[in-house]
Structure formats: C-alpha cells, structure tokens
Amino acid sequence: xxxxxxxxxxxxxxxxxxxDVLGFALEGPGDEVTVRFAPGRGPGVxxxxxxxxxxxxxxxxSRNTAGVAAGALLxxxxxxxxxxxxxxxxxxxxxxLGGSAASAAAAVVAVDALLGRRASRxxxxxxxxxxxxxxxxxxxxxxVAPCLCGGFVLVRHPDPLDIVPLPVPxxxxxxVVHPDLEIxxxxxxxxxxxxxxxxxxxxxxxxVGALVDGLHRSDFALIGRALExxxxxxxxxxxxxxxxxxxxxxxDAGALGCGLSGSGPSLFALCPDRAIAxxxxxxxxxxxxxxxxxxxxxxxxxxxxxxxxxxxTCDS
Numbered sequence: 001x002x003x004x005x006x007x008x009x010x011x012x013x014x015x016x017x018x019x020d021v022l023g024f025a026l027e028g029p030g031d032e033v034t035v036r037f038a039p040g041r042g043p044g045v046x047x048x049x050x051x052x053x054x055x056x057x058x059x060x061x062s063r064n065t066a067g068v069a070a071g072a073l074l075x076x077x078x079x080x081x082x083x084x085x086x087x088x089x090x091x092x093x094x095x096x097l098g099g100s101a102a103s104a105a106a107a108v109v110a111v112d113a114l115l116g117r118r119a120s121r122x123x124x125x126x127x128x129x130x131x132x133x134x135x136x137x138x139x140x141x142x143x144v145a146p147c148l149c150g151g152f153v154l155v156r157h158p159d160p161l162d163i164v165p166l167p168v169p170x171x172x173x174x175x176v177v178h179p180d181l182e183i184x185x186x187x188x189x190x191x192x193x194x195x196x197x198x199x200x201x202x203x204x205x206x207x208v209g210a211l212v213d214g215l216h217r218s219d220f221a222l223i224g225r226a227l228e229x230x231x232x233x234x235x236x237x238x239x240x241x242x243x244x245x246x247x248x249x250x251x252d253a254g255a256l257g258c259g260l261s262g263s264g265p266s267l268f269a270l271c272p273d274r275a276i277a278x279x280x281x282x283x284x285x286x287x288x289x290x291x292x293x294x295x296x297x298x299x300x301x302x303x304x305x306x307x308x309x310x311x312x313t314c315d316s
Contacts, residue, residue: 002315003036006110008308009150010091010299011098012174013142013262016227017207023098023142024152025304026174031099032088032311033066033106035114041082045071051088061085069104069131070111076127077118083111092297094182096262101143104131105308109148113310122161124148129158143262150307152215168303169218171273175255175281177246179288180295181265183239188263191235203230220256220272227257227270240265242291246284253283274300 009030013023038046045061061067066087074083085107091099105128112119119127125144133139141155145163156162196204207226214222237243240260246267250258254276255269267284271277281298288296 002114002313003034004110004113004310005032005034005312006106006113006308007032007311008102008104008106008109008147009304010176011101011143011146012176012268013098013140013146014229014232014260015211015268016229016233016257016259017204017211018142018154019204019229019232020140020142021155021208022153022211023146023155024168024174025146025150025307026097026176026299026301027304028301029090029097029299031090031102031106033103033110034086034088035070035083035107035110037114038082038084041084043080043082045074046082046084047087048084049086051086053087053089053093056093057087057089063134064103065100065131065134066103066107067131068134069128070107072127072130073108073111073119073124076123077115079115083114092178092182094184095178096183096260096264096266097176097178098143098147098262100132100134100185101128101147102308104128105144105147107131109308109310113313121148122163125161125163146307148307150305152303154212166212166215169215169220169223172220172223173271173274173277173300173302175250175269175271175277175284176261176266176299176301177281177284177288178266178297178299179240179292181240181292183264185263188236188239191239192232193235196231200230203228223270224256227259229259232263233260236260236264239263240267240292242287243267245291246287249283249287250280253280255280258284274302
C-alpha cells in the first residue's frame, strides 16, 4: 500500500510589528503526517494514530486540524477515495510556533502528493486554513503561508489570498525559546479587544514598512528598530512572566530584536549571524529559567528556504 509522509516546519508569526500579516519558517522542529489510501473504509478521512501528543489531540478527523485540512482538499479535488492519516507531533502544543498550521500543512502536502500533485499553492493554503481554524479557533495565514511556502512572507490579503514573499538578508538567523507554558491562541486573542488607538496604529504601520525595507536592503539596524509591537504584545505581556527581562537579555546578547512568537509563550529573536544567535538563545534560556522555570526548549535556525514538503514515500 502506498504511503506518503510530509514534514511541515515551525513558524514565527506576527514578527513583532506584523500582527496577522508577517511570518517566517524555521528549519525545525515540525510536524509529520503520513497518509495512505484506506480501502474498505467509507469515503473521506480517518486517523489511524497520533504520536507524541500525550493523548491530548482529537482522534476524530472532523475535530482534528490535520483531518479537517485533508478532508477539505479531498472535497476541493472531488476525490471520493478513503484516506487515513498518522500524525507525529514534533511541535509542543499551544506553543506559539504554529503547531496547528504545521499539522494542517503537512496533511495537505502529503495528501496532494498521494493524489498526484493536483492542487495549486493557493489551494493548499486555503485547505490548510480550514484545518487551522479548528485547531486555533480562527484562521490567519501568517503561520500557514510561511509553513507551506518557506521563507519570510507578508500576507497582504487573506481572501482573495495575496502572499508577498520577502527577501531574507544573508546571515539572518532566529533564536527561539519555548518556556514550559501553554497559551491558547483564542485566549490570547481575547485580550486584544476590537479597537486600537490611532497613535498605536500609526506606530505599527511605520514599523511594518521599516521592517520590510530593512529586509530588502539587508539593513540590520533598521530591522532591529522595527521589531517593536505597539498593539498585541503590550496586551499579552501578562501571559509570560518576565517577558521584558527575557527580551532585554536577548538584546544585551546581540539580538537585533526580540518578541513573542505568535501569541506566545515562545519568544523569538532575530540575529545577524549564527554565532550571535547561539549566544542569544543561551541568554534567553537563562532568563527563562530565572523568571519562568527550568524546563524549556531552545532552537536556533536560519529562515528556512523550504516550507512543507514530502520527506518519504513507500510502496508496499
């Protein structure tokens, strides 16, 4: 029986000033989804197993991020054959590293490969967003788009989808630390409210423009000045103990800037090269141990060129 396994990487969304519009992919960690035809079962999607989730994720396909995304793609392509999934979670749950997006992206890439690569990029993104809506409570392409496309992206508009790839300066490297906390995206979004002071909005727009320009011109100093969130992070700061101290430790160690990854609790820092990123990751980890606790995961990665992709196929 033929099977296809796809990998989808962690992503950092918002990236300071780019709430719901900016995101980039890491080389790892990530989620894997293996798909196969399931003859003898009814049409649609079923889940055979979920690994490394401590039994916390739903096994019903209609309630599972990867299951819903895979089902959306089958419907889009008019496919009636039954397909089963095995999901391996490499990303911590509720971490702010795009775990829902990664499961959904890996599922649609694997299903599309199993069916002969019939879907466009935008179709894959749309189906993955259907899945992320189940897992995260809402669908925002700033995780799914970089997860599927790789690189650093700007989502100019979610519907109709308009994804703008951004250049990545040579050497730009991310340090990411995930404390032993969980923050549900829906809870973090509830803190934001529905209105933004005009002065904060103006500051945010200016920072987004500056960050995009800094990426285009490889201006690390400008990138650092632009990595400021005037809207979301101030309202979410209470969710991560010692947030200001952790950010200060990153900058003192040489980071261009530091902030929450997505809705947190993970924090990212952008750095001009790998050596500085290693030093920044160690400084952030030390600050997390002081202010939150000893358990954490730290990752250092360049901005990944590749997004979700097939990593193995098997004919048996």
